[in-house]
Amino acid sequence: MSLVRLRPLAETDVxxxxxxxxxxxxxxxxxxxxxxxxxxxxxLTYIQRTIASTSDVVWSIEDAATGRYLGQTGLHQIxxxxxxxxxxxxxxxxxxxxxxxxxxxxxxxxxxxxxxxDLHKVWLMVFGTNERGRRTYxxxxxxxxxxxxxxxxxGNTWHDMLRMSLLAREWRARS
Numbered sequence: 001m002s003l004v005r006l007r008p009l010a011e012t013d014v015x016x017x018x019x020x021x022x023x024x025x026x027x028x029x030x031x032x033x034x035x036x037x038x039x040x041x042x043x044l045t046y047i048q049r050t051i052a053s054t055s056d057v058v059w060s061i062e063d064a065a066t067g068r069y070l071g072q073t074g075l076h077q078i079x080x081x082x083x084x085x086x087x088x089x090x091x092x093x094x095x096x097x098x099x100x101x102x103x104x105x106x107x108x109x110x111x112x113x114x115x116x117x118d119l120h121k122v123w124l125m126v127f128g129t130n131e132r133g134r135r136t137y138x139x140x141x142x143x144x145x146x147x148x149x150x151x152x153x154x155g156n157t158w159h160d161m162l163r164m165s166l167l168a169r170e171w172r173a174r175s
Contacts (some may be wrong), residue, residue, distance in 0.1 A: 002064055002099050002104050002107075002108065003033075003064055003065075003099075003100050003101055003102045003104040004061050004062060004063065004064055004101055004105050004108065005062045005063075005064045005067075005071065006014050006059035006060070006061060006062075006073065006105060006108045006109070006112075007055075007059060007060055007062060007063075008051075008058075008059060008060075008168070009047060009050060009051060009058040009059060009060055009072065009074070010047075010051075010060070011047055011048065011051070011097065012046060012093060013047065013069070013072075014044045014047055015040075016060070016069045016092070016102055017043055017047070017092075018038070018040055018043055019092060020071070020092035020093070021038050021043060022037040023040055025050075028137070034052065045079070045163075049060075052068060052158075054078075055076070055078045055079070056074060056075065056076045056077075056078065057074060057075045057078065057112070057117070058072060058073070058074030058075075059072065059073055059074060059104045059108075059109070060072060061073055061089075061091070061101065063101070065078075068093060069092070069156065070091055070093070070096055070101050071089070071090045071091045071092040071093075071096075071101070071102070071105070071106075072088075072089070072090050073087075073088065073089040073090075073102075073105040073106060073109045074088050074089075074109065075087060075089075075109060075113055075119075075122065075147070076088060077110070078117070078119075082120070082121075083117075083119045083120040083121070084119060084120060084121045084122070084123065085113060085117070085119055085121075085122055085123075086111075086122070086123055086124060086125070087106065087109060087122050087123070087124040088124070089102050089105055089106050089109070091105075092104075102136065103136060103139070103140060103173050106136075106137075106140055107140065110122060110166065111175075113173065114168045114171045118142070118168075119168060120167065120168050121165055121166070121167050121168070122165065122166050123145070123162055123163060123164065123165040123166075124137065124142065124163070124164050125161045125162070126146075126161065126162050126164060127152075127160075127161060127162075128147065128159065128160035128161065128162050129159065129160075132168050133170065134162065134164070135169075137164050138164075140166070141166050141170055141171060141174050142164040142165060142166045143164060143165065143166070144162055144163070144164050145163045145164060145165050146162070146163050147161070147162055148161040148162075148163065
């Protein structure tokens with residue numbers, strides 16, 4: 001039994017998302033959130049655009065036991081011809097981090113990626129300094145492909161980004 005349940009992202013998630021999207025202690029390791037704060041209207045527009053997208057599949061993560069909102073996971077930049085996508089996952093509360101929710105959500109997203117979507121490869125980007133994230137992704141089966149040197153300017157300094165990936169055959173061998 002999984003620790004989490006994934007359900008499609010919905011407009012009604014906007015307030016839950018706003019609870020973490022502007023919190024630097026939660027999104028500090030995510031380059032896409034390194035700008036100015038998002039308004040409710042901006043976040044709702046993003047959610048609507050994502051729901052309508054043909055190149056993104058995003059889920060809200062819920063605690064399987066209680067139904068409590070935990071965060072988001074998704075497959076982005078889905079390229080059908082190449083059968084690749086970029087993975088993202090966020091656990092919205094520090095108190096829920098390190099309890100296996102993120103790993104369970106990622107496994108659910110990968111089951112969908114390599115099952116229903118029949119993708120060949122799922123990749124992600126992680127700050128080079130995000131040791132915890134790198135260990136988690138490696139434990140799930142992702143391998144480091146390369147380093148993008150000084151790729152993002154965040155927190156008044158340049159950061160290296162690591163690209164990691166997992167192939168369908170590697171996922172199937174682990175499952």
